[in-house]
Amino acid sequence: MSTSYTPAIPKEASFARFLGKGKIAFINKSVGSPGPGQLLLQNKANSLCGSDFAYLFNGNDTVSPGHEIAGVVAAAGPDTRIKPGTRGVVFLMDYCGKCRNCQQGATNQCLHKRADYGFTHDGGYGSYIVINENVFFPIPDSMSYAQGTLLLDIxxxxxxxxxxxxxxxxxxxxxxxxxxxxxxxxxxxxxxxxxxxxxxxxxxxxxxxxxxxxxxxxxxxxxxxxxxxxxxxxxxxxxxxxxxxxxxxxxxxxxxxxxxxxxxxxxxxxxxxxxxxxxxxxxxxxxxxxxxxSEYFCYNELQGNLDLYLQNRDYLDQIITHTYPIAELEEAYRVFVGRDTGKVIAEY
Ligand SMILES: [Zn+2]
Ligand SMILES: [Zn+2]
Incomplete structure (x- = not known):
């Protein structure tokens, strides 16, 4: 059975801005549209990470941070294979796939990296992001978005x-x-x-x-x-x-x-x-x-890790100790900075 997924995509949506000193605000910004080879992802969960602390304390006025992203494909551009409605996670490094390192599978060492989502481009604390299709990795329906983020930094x-x-x-x-x-x-x-x-x-x-x-x-x-x-x-x-x-x-x-x-x-x-x-x-x-x-990981490790997750889900789920709605992101970081947490997730 094939049902087409055609969600209403708003013209504008909410994006987090890290203002510094632990303050986080949300602004409205226009939602991008996917070009050839690109997907529009509606973000559903993003896991908080210590690598965000520089933005949290010093501020960042160019992007919405968040690099442990899980979401659903809201629209797909021309020349893509992945269909709208597909749930998945984002490999943060947009690798070229062609350079010597990518050819050897070392996509975390790409010589012509196009983006680090959540650092150079909007990431998981924006409601919608445009990503290149190669960084998307589908997850099964049996896995929540929060659980999906375990495939990334954890x-x-x-x-x-x-x-x-x-x-x-x-x-x-x-x-x-x-x-x-x-x-x-x-x-x-x-x-x-x-x-x-x-x-x-x-x-x-x-x-x-x-x-x-x-x-x-x-x-x-x-x-x-x-x-x-x-x-x-x-x-x-x-x-x-x-x-x-x-x-x-x-x-x-x-x-x-x-x-x-x-x-x-x-x-x-x-x-x-x-x-x-x-x-x-x-x-x-x-x-x-x-x-x-050892820097991040290679895209081709995701499938093996998904298999391991499905065999060890109860064990691994223990690492997620706190979940907050995205509107409470500032409070989520305040608690995370206090260190009495495992993984903290912000959910849409
Ligand atoms: Zn991280
Ligand atoms: Zn490359």
């Missing part, structure tokens, strides 16, 4: 970091995640899903709420208010750890991770932020350890 970014570590250490015996914010929780959850629930994943933070949530997800919590990373690891029975993944962006966390990293171990950087000073001989050469960056 499963996507988390899973990609683990795959980066696997390049160097194919069979690690243990892992430590620095920082139990949403990205850290995503890494923990994906490690449990990819390596099995008995695979030990230590996770450090200073926020009790997040450590409790990490423990619920099967992590071995280390409260850094109570001692160093090495002391916390030792109290959990680990002197050395094969894989460390830093989502905190803190130099102290990176240094502490290196100090518990085993020979042949790998340290992955996911969190931007501070520096790290290295003693090349002991830190890297004598120990044959590797330091790798």
């Amino acid at each position: 499963m996507g970014t988390g899973g990609h970091a683990i795959k980066r570590a696997r390049l160097v250490h194919p069979s690690p015996a243990s892992m430590i995640v620095l920082g139990a914010g949403p990205i850290g929780l995503g890494i923990l959850a994906m490690a449990k899903i990819m390596y099995g629930k008995d695979f030990p994943v230590l996770i450090s933070d200073v926020v009790e709420y997040r450590l409790d949530l990490a423990e619920k997800l099967g992590g071995l919590p280390i409260n850094l208010n109570k001692g160093s990373l090495a002391e916390g690891a030792a109290s959990q029975g680990f002197k050395e750890i094969d894989v460390a993944i830093d989502s905190s962006g803190k130099e102290s966390a990176r240094r502490a991770a290196l100090d518990v990293l085993s020979q042949r171990g790998v340290l992955i950087f996911v969190g931007h932020g501070e520096k790290l000073q290295l003693q090349i001989s002991p830190d890297m050469i004598a120990t044959e350890r590797a330091l790798l960056g």
Whole structure:
């Protein structure tokens, strides 16, 4: 049965403006129309992210932020395959598909990137956005829009970091995640899903709420208010750890991770932020350890992550702890900045 989906598309719609100092207002703006190869997406949910804090505190008067976007296709331009009415999520990096990196599947490293939705172009806090069709990924009806956003920074970014570590250490015996914010929780959850629930994943933070949530997800919590990373690891029975993944962006966390990293171990950087000073001989050469960056994920990881979501939905849904209507976005960020949350979702 085919029913055509022809929603009434308004001429103008509401878009969030981040004014700085935590203030968010909504303005009315004209709704774009999709050109060749483009879709008009009606946004339905967007997950809050620490990467938005620069806009939240300093303001942004050019775009509506929001880069963990789920919505429904309201209209499709010429030369598109995806039909209006299709529900899905948006891969934030508009990759060209043709450059050397895209050809090798590394769409997160596109050499001719056209957009970062939510940064260079309007994102999930605008009611409607025009996107190029290649960044859209359909989700099944059994998945809510909020659940759809888990495919992005949680499963996507988390899973990609683990795959980066696997390049160097194919069979690690243990892992430590620095920082139990949403990205850290995503890494923990994906490690449990990819390596099995008995695979030990230590996770450090200073926020009790997040450590409790990490423990619920099967992590071995280390409260850094109570001692160093090495002391916390030792109290959990680990002197050395094969894989460390830093989502905190803190130099102290990176240094502490290196100090518990085993020979042949790998340290992955996911969190931007501070520096790290290295003693090349002991830190890297004598120990044959590797330091790798990990940025977002590749479009071609979405299908595998969707399959994993459908097999582990109750487990993964625990990461979403708060949901707010989009009109309360400012309050949602206020609570998220307070850190007593997992993933916070704004819904239309
Ligand atoms: Zn994000
Ligand atoms: Zn490319």
